[in-house]
Amino acid sequence: MTRRCFLPTALASAAWASAEPDYRLALPGYRYEFPRDHFAHPDFRTEWWYYTGNVSAVGRGRYGFELVFFRQGRKPDPRHARSSWGGDQIYLAHLALTDAGRGRFSAHKRLNRAGPGLAGASFAERRVWNGNWSSVWEGERQTLTALADDFRFRLELTPVKPPVIHGVNGVSQKAAGAGKASHYVSFSRLRVDGQIETDAGTARVAGTAWMDHEWFTHQLEATQIGWDWFSAQLDGSRELMLFQLRQRGGGIDPFSAGTYIGPDGRARHLERDEFSLTPLRRWRSPRTRAAYPVEWRVRVPALSLDLTARAVLDAQELAGGSDEPTYWEGAVDYQGSAAGVGYLEMTGYDRPIRLD
Numbered sequence: 001m002t003r004r005c006f007l008p009t010a011l012a013s014a015a016w017a018s019a020e021p022d023y024r025l026a027l028p029g030y031r032y033e034f035p036r037d038h039f040a041h042p043d044f045r046t047e048w049w050y051y052t053g054n055v056s057a058v059g060r061g062r063y064g065f066e067l068v069f070f071r072q073g074r075k076p077d078p079r080h081a082r083s084s085w086g087g088d089q090i091y092l093a094h095l096a097l098t099d100a101g102r103g104r105f106s107a108h109k110r111l112n113r114a115g116p117g118l119a120g121a122s123f124a125e126r127r128v129w130n131g132n133w134s135s136v137w138e139g140e141r142q143t144l145t146a147l148a149d150d151f152r153f154r155l156e157l158t159p160v161k162p163p164v165i166h167g168v169n170g171v172s173q174k175a176a177g178a179g180k181a182s183h184y185v186s187f188s189r190l191r192v193d194g195q196i197e198t199d200a201g202t203a204r205v206a207g208t209a210w211m212d213h214e215w216f217t218h219q220l221e222a223t224q225i226g227w228d229w230f231s232a233q234l235d236g237s238r239e240l241m242l243f244q245l246r247q248r249g250g251g252i253d254p255f256s257a258g259t260y261i262g263p264d265g266r267a268r269h270l271e272r273d274e275f276s277l278t279p280l281r282r283w284r285s286p287r288t289r290a291a292y293p294v295e296w297r298v299r300v301p302a303l304s305l306d307l308t309a310r311a312v313l314d315a316q317e318l319a320g321g322s323d324e325p326t327y328w329e330g331a332v333d334y335q336g337s338a339a340g341v342g343y344l345e346m347t348g349y350d351r352p353i354r355l356d
Contacts, residue, residue, distance in 0.1 A: 025179025028169040040121035041215040047071040049128050051345040053209030055192050060203040061101030064331025068094045069128045080120030087140045093130035097151050098331050100312045108148045130144040155194035159187050162263040175221045184214035188239035188261045208233050222245050226348015230273050234340035237263040275300045283314040290350035292328045306335040326350050
């Protein structure tokens with residue numbers, strides 16, 4: 001999740017519910033300060049750093065990768081009031097790899113409190129981490145490192161374009177009312193160089209990545225049951241981000257929106273009526289029985305964009321437990337009036353996404 005791009009999917013579990021202390025709201029006029037704003041904002045309840053990318057290796061084919069760090073503020077645990085385990089910040093992380101050549105998808109997750117130093121997001125240290133999964137910053141260049149039982153990678157991400165601020169007047173509005181919004185920043189095109197190790201060996205890879213960073217306090221409205229989020233890195237050095245919030249009864253929320261980034265790095269905000277997202281083909285999960293649209297028609301008439309987004313692999317679902325949300329997040333290809341690669345996240349297809 002904005003993928004994820006507004007409510008962190010795996011935080012929407014009853015296990016995360018707690019009495020909420022006072023947090024700041026995402027309000028218009030926020031003054032962004034970089035590099036400080038690339039790191040933690042504990043005065044807001046929820047935050048994430050979301051990396052997705054598509055890379056290739058000679059002789060090994062295509063890989064998609066996801067590495068996400070979530071931060072959630074909550075009341076300190078009174079059982080650990082005198083220990084480092086009693087902190088008020090919890091960090092969740094998701095890691096996934098799509099091996100398109102072999103038709104394999106693997107995903108992992110972990111949960112830690114910030115107190116004992118097992119996880120965090122430090123401006124002073126210029127890093128975001130959860131155990132041995134990390135993003136280390138040198139200026140705006142970022143190094144991702146992640147180790148799992150069945151794969152590991154180390155990837156160097158170099159910005160090709162400056163960061164983009166989504167929305168209007170510093171906020172990405174998600175519903176009517178003050179503070180029902182997020183502060184949302186992306187690196188829409190990062191050059192990737194590095195290596196991925198699987199049971200087939202170690203491969204040198206290169207490609208592109210997208211990085212989202214959002215922080216906010218307001219969660220979904222009761223009428224909003226899930227979302228579809230698209231990132232696209234298109235030929236001609238153009239990028240596109242679109243999200244639609246799905247409502248009970250099948251409607252699309254009017255606060256759905258997007259951003260187009262031109263070759264010069266300038267961003268254009270897109271309102272709900274400037275684009276359309278139409279499902280073309282669905283895949284039913286054998287595990288959750290959720291039917292996900294894995295092929296879409298994506299249209300932005302004002303930009304002369306008429307695209308088909310197709311999943312590189314249908315089975316890119318991250319299935320949750322009985323009290324944890326399930327979502328689909330995976331690598332996609334774009335064809336049509338332009339060609340490119342990207343990522344797609346879909347939530348609320350097995351049951352409505354809820355925070356509490």
